[in-house]
Amino acid sequence: MADTLHLSADPVELTAALVDVPSVSGDEARLADLVERALREQTRLEVVRSGNAVLARTNLGRPSRVVFAGHLDTVPVNDNLPSRLEDGVLHGLGSVDMKGGDAVMLHLAATVTDPRHDLTFVFYDCEEVDAVRNGLGRVERDLPEWLAGDLAIVCEPSNGVVEAGCQGTMRIEVRTRGARAHTARGWMGENAIHALGEALRRLEAYEPRQPEIDGCRYHEGLQAVKVEGGVAGNVVPDAAVLTVNHRFAPDRSPEQAERHLREVFDGYDVTVTDVSPGALPGLGAPVTRELVEAAGGEPVAKLGWTDVARFAALGMPAVNFGPGDPVLAHTRQENVQVNEVRRCVEVLRRFLG
Amino acid sequence: MADTLHLSADPVELTAALVDVPSVSGDEARLADLVERALREQTRLEVVRSGNAVLARTNLGRPSRVVFAGHLDTVPVNDNLPSRLEDGVLHGLGSVDMKGGDAVMLHLAATVTDPRHDLTFVFYDCEEVDAVRNGLGRVERDLPEWLAGDLAIVCEPSNGVVEAGCQGTMRIEVRTRGARAHTARGWMGENAIHALGEALRRLEAYEPRQPEIDGCRYHEGLQAVKVEGGVAGNVVPDAAVLTVNHRFAPDRSPEQAERHLREVFDGYDVTVTDVSPGALPGLGAPVTRELVEAAGGEPVAKLGWTDVARFAALGMPAVNFGPGDPVLAHTRQENVQVNEVRRCVEVLRRFLG
Numbered sequence: 001m002a003d004t005l006h007l008s009a010d011p012v013e014l015t016a017a018l019v020d021v022p023s024v025s026g027d028e029a030r031l032a033d034l035v036e037r038a039l040r041e042q043t044r045l046e047v048v049r050s051g052n053a054v055l056a057r058t059n060l061g062r063p064s065r066v067v068f069a070g071h072l073d074t075v076p077v078n079d080n081l082p083s084r085l086e087d088g089v090l091h092g093l094g095s096v097d098m099k100g101g102d103a104v105m106l107h108l109a110a111t112v113t114d115p116r117h118d119l120t121f122v123f124y125d126c127e128e129v130d131a132v133r134n135g136l137g138r139v140e141r142d143l144p145e146w147l148a149g150d151l152a153i154v155c156e157p158s159n160g161v162v163e164a165g166c167q168g169t170m171r172i173e174v175r176t177r178g179a180r181a182h183t184a185r186g187w188m189g190e191n192a193i194h195a196l197g198e199a200l201r202r203l204e205a206y207e208p209r210q211p212e213i214d215g216c217r218y219h220e221g222l223q224a225v226k227v228e229g230g231v232a233g234n235v236v237p238d239a240a241v242l243t244v245n246h247r248f249a250p251d252r253s254p255e256q257a258e259r260h261l262r263e264v265f266d267g268y269d270v271t272v273t274d275v276s277p278g279a280l281p282g283l284g285a286p287v288t289r290e291l292v293e294a295a296g297g298e299p300v301a302k303l304g305w306t307d308v309a310r311f312a313a314l315g316m317p318a319v320n321f322g323p324g325d326p327v328l329a330h331t332r333q334e335n336v337q338v339n340e341v342r343r344c345v346e347v348l349r350r351f352l353g
Numbered sequence: 354m355a356d357t358l359h360l361s362a363d364p365v366e367l368t369a370a371l372v373d374v375p376s377v378s379g380d381e382a383r384l385a386d387l388v389e390r391a392l393r394e395q396t397r398l399e400v401v402r403s404g405n406a407v408l409a410r411t412n413l414g415r416p417s418r419v420v421f422a423g424h425l426d427t428v429p430v431n432d433n434l435p436s437r438l439e440d441g442v443l444h445g446l447g448s449v450d451m452k453g454g455d456a457v458m459l460h461l462a463a464t465v466t467d468p469r470h471d472l473t474f475v476f477y478d479c480e481e482v483d484a485v486r487n488g489l490g491r492v493e494r495d496l497p498e499w500l501a502g503d504l505a506i507v508c509e510p511s512n513g514v515v516e517a518g519c520q521g522t523m524r525i526e527v528r529t530r531g532a533r534a535h536t537a538r539g540w541m542g543e544n545a546i547h548a549l550g551e552a553l554r555r556l557e558a559y560e561p562r563q564p565e566i567d568g569c570r571y572h573e574g575l576q577a578v579k580v581e582g583g584v585a586g587n588v589v590p591d592a593a594v595l596t597v598n599h600r601f602a603p604d605r606s607p608e609q610a611e612r613h614l615r616e617v618f619d620g621y622d623v624t625v626t627d628v629s630p631g632a633l634p635g636l637g638a639p640v641t642r643e644l645v646e647a648a649g650g651e652p653v654a655k656l657g658w659t660d661v662a663r664f665a666a667l668g669m670p671a672v673n674f675g676p677g678d679p680v681l682a683h684t685r686q687e688n689v690q691v692n693e694v695r696r697c698v699e700v701l702r703r704f705l706g
Binding site for chain 2: 025075076078097128129130167169171179180181182183184185186187188189191193194196197200201203204208219221222223224225226227228229230231232233234235236237240242243245247274303304305326327329330331332
């Protein structure tokens, strides 16, 4: 594991160095320490630490400001560490989601010395867990002035294409109740785990919408992400919980999405435990158009929820733009093409130059 | 909580005192300490401690020996402590399964001074969990001579009727595999929790056999007792496990029961994690007939698995005989009629006198 991050050198090596410091949500302290130390070496930057978030910005008096945001955490390790570079592809946990994007940001922070816009870089924790723990949310509450700007670029993987808007996400708990009994006389009780069968059947049969909004095609989803139940090996269980994650297109509000889920799980006890609204694709702002031009190609719909929605809620134009294929995010085999890391650096350097 | 158990006084008060010392499986040390201390005060008895099992026996040189067995542990607390005596009914965790039976044994150990048979009393731990942890199994391995005798009486609740044989129990894990993906693109993965839906459907539709053997009616069962799965709140899970408990009549061997479960869950990955064979009702032995006579009434089938099967496997006649309704075992509202505790003491005193 690296003791020092070399921001100005090769952004691909920097990506590998970031991957090799494990940072599963809640355990980002070591990586945040390294990022903080490396940024403090850039004397042009004002740096602030907030929990496991690290914030850095220029104060050049430019008429406009671009805010870059990247999360430092990853989903749990899945036999995919340390990083491995092979045939121009860097493999490893977080390579695509989103340490490639973090490396692009860190490299720009160290090497773009005379940008057209003032720049803010926000590296934060706990994006991969419940919204209530999200480090960017904490920064928004504690240091709101650090998020202000004319455009936010969230460097989540987008195949190096500007992705507009994003889908919302909602987590619910579907609870069943029964009555305990000794399993030797199971018919005296009521099995709460068996009662989840119908809910799983509805999940299997579910057909997600794929609406088109402003020329962007979204794709909803409904997936069980956790199931839990049981008292003891010889007891008919009286309670079980199924946690379901719903991804909804930005033409639905959180309230509409909740209403929909209550219909899907009609007859069940449903509780919303976590929700983040989507963001409509909003491509009108001049700074956004400059970025789209620098990137080339057409903007597309963002399927995953990203903190774009958080900036959109603050009233700022906000897009995703980062290296790597988002389809690989959260898979064991996640990886990023090294050329794409380099191309993202070049596009953003052109945009800021 | 009692500091001392008064064995010779009222067996109902003794039951309440035992209930009021919590002893969930694995946490029996305090109760075993009290039982050991009280038995050591009975100078006629040879007493041995083995882990959280306490063994006591007479050595009167009688031509025959009766072994009494009772487990000290209970299923988890379910808002049903401390004990409560109301209208001749003692309520509380373990009152029926099986501290009523333990109290009968302890009271006999202290008050039957001149029995027709030599007597062995075995109080043991971890009956309510996987067979591999069962304290009686440990005693069987470490101190086999302590289980030898001409009749074993397991004082599990049997409504004060002699119950013959017992059903076998088997636990299996039904495992599903899938492929992880980000829930924003759920269709790229394969949801292992959804795949449990079909297994739960089969459990719901399952029709248990109710065979009659030697005039005793058995009643099989198949119940999910645990379900577990999930990686993170935004990841399509690639693994899930359903634990199922099967109770099978003693006309099936463990091998036949396993074959049956593999048919029921055809297409699934099934592992047997725990098994205890049943015991056929065997009512021929003379000492057993004496007990049946002393108890009055007809022997009936035992539905729950009890350590009767363990003694049966050792080649000894073995029956269940204890106070309380086994249907109440493992329910929150478990309780025992105080008259039945007293009647069991009287029946056994007559049988031993």
